[in-house]
Amino acid sequence: MSHNTIGKLFRVTTFGESHGPAIGCVIDGCPPGLEIVAGEIEAELERRATGRSRHTSQRREADDVQILSGVFEGRSTGTPIALLVENTDARSRDYDDIARQFRPGHADYTYWKKYGVRDYRGGGRSSARETTMRVAAGAVARKWLAVELGVEIQGWLAQLGPLRTDEVMDWGTIEDNPFFCPNPAKVPELEAFMDALRKSGDSVGARVNVIARGVPAGLGAPVYGKLDADLASAMMSINAAKGVEIGAGFASVAQKGTEHRDEITREGFLSNHAGGILGGISSGQDLLVSTAFKPTSSLRIPCRGLDIDGNEVEVVTKGRHDPCVGIRATPIVEAMMALVVMDHVLRHRAQNG
Numbered sequence: 001m002s003h004n005t006i007g008k009l010f011r012v013t014t015f016g017e018s019h020g021p022a023i024g025c026v027i028d029g030c031p032p033g034l035e036i037v038a039g040e041i042e043a044e045l046e047r048r049a050t051g052r053s054r055h056t057s058q059r060r061e062a063d064d065v066q067i068l069s070g071v072f073e074g075r076s077t078g079t080p081i082a083l084l085v086e087n088t089d090a091r092s093r094d095y096d097d098i099a100r101q102f103r104p105g106h107a108d109y110t111y112w113k114k115y116g117v118r119d120y121r122g123g124g125r126s127s128a129r130e131t132t133m134r135v136a137a138g139a140v141a142r143k144w145l146a147v148e149l150g151v152e153i154q155g156w157l158a159q160l161g162p163l164r165t166d167e168v169m170d171w172g173t174i175e176d177n178p179f180f181c182p183n184p185a186k187v188p189e190l191e192a193f194m195d196a197l198r199k200s201g202d203s204v205g206a207r208v209n210v211i212a213r214g215v216p217a218g219l220g221a222p223v224y225g226k227l228d229a230d231l232a233s234a235m236m237s238i239n240a241a242k243g244v245e246i247g248a249g250f251a252s253v254a255q256k257g258t259e260h261r262d263e264i265t266r267e268g269f270l271s272n273h274a275g276g277i278l279g280g281i282s283s284g285q286d287l288l289v290s291t292a293f294k295p296t297s298s299l300r301i302p303c304r305g306l307d308i309d310g311n312e313v314e315v316v317t318k319g320r321h322d323p324c325v326g327i328r329a330t331p332i333v334e335a336m337m338a339l340v341v342m343d344h345v346l347r348h349r350a351q352n353g
Contacts, residue, residue, distance in 0.1 A: 023130065034075050040143065098315065102315075138334065151341065156169075163186070207292050219341065238336065245275075262315040288338065298321040
């Protein structure tokens with residue numbers, strides 16, 4: 001399996017499976033001198049962790065970060081930074097019944113067709129457990145961007161199933177609830193919705209938005225190095241992501257040109273339908289990205305499927321699963337934003353000084 005690396009100058013390679021002994025990543029290209037503390041990375045991992053509320057998978061991983069290389073006396077040396085997190089709460093026996101079955105909506109079938117072998121325990125490499133290391137690497141990129149450029153990155157749950165959550169934006173309350181919801185008045189409704197959904201055994205999708213403030217103008221390059229293209233690719237690489245919008249996104253279809261264009265004055269732009277990117281290059285406005293996540297496919301409700309011999313079977317997925325993966329996706333989309341912006345900052349600096 002190739003293609004486990006993201007970035008050109010700030011390169012992150014992740015490895016490991018959901019039920020293997022450990023997962024990890026190697027960060028190559030981090031500038032020297034950045035203070036890196038395991039506790040700061042672990043704080044970000046705690047934000048995406050399962051078991052934080054009754055609305056997510058109850059798998060409880062310690063997510064203790066081991067810094068194996070690239071950091072000396074608490075600061076990056078400029079050499080590859082290797083991070084390792086052990087898996088401590090995997091229950092592989094929950095997957096014995098589907099060892100020879102393909103779960104509809106999962107990567108089981110396509111992994112089998114491509115590789116002729118698959119790790120059925122928790123989805124193996126296709127599990128969202130892999131995103132732990134994206135968040136770990138993102139924590140490093142995020143800190144460098146904040147320290148060196150003052151960039152701030154904030155994500156939030158914009159929609160849970162049919163419930164829109166960000167008509168009112170109270171930025172200070174996003175971290176105060178398990179949904180990353182920016183409207184505290186909506187939280188009880190989300191709680192009730194998820195309680196009913198969990199009892200039904202079904203799942204639901206979500207929309208997660210992320211904004212990056214303080215991003216300098218000039219990041220990205222035409223034609224095949226566009227910042228928005230790399231952001232879209234990064235977000236689509238997240239498990240269960242099925243759509244990405246930049247700025248106004250698909251709402252642009254219904255807009256008139258006089259509405260969509262972001263007029264410019266001496267005081268700055270008058271709107272930001274472009275999401276902070278024009279011609280693939282950052283404009284200095286806030287970057288705004290929205291990602292749609294599909295409903296979880298691991299359900300205890302029986303459905304039709306196939307086994308590896310081509311026989312029709314009834315598939316029932318046991319184990320601990322998220323009824324909505326979008327609830328935990330906010331730290332992940334923040335991490336992907338940080339990784340892409342960090343890479344483009346270094347690429348811009350390499351070409352233009």
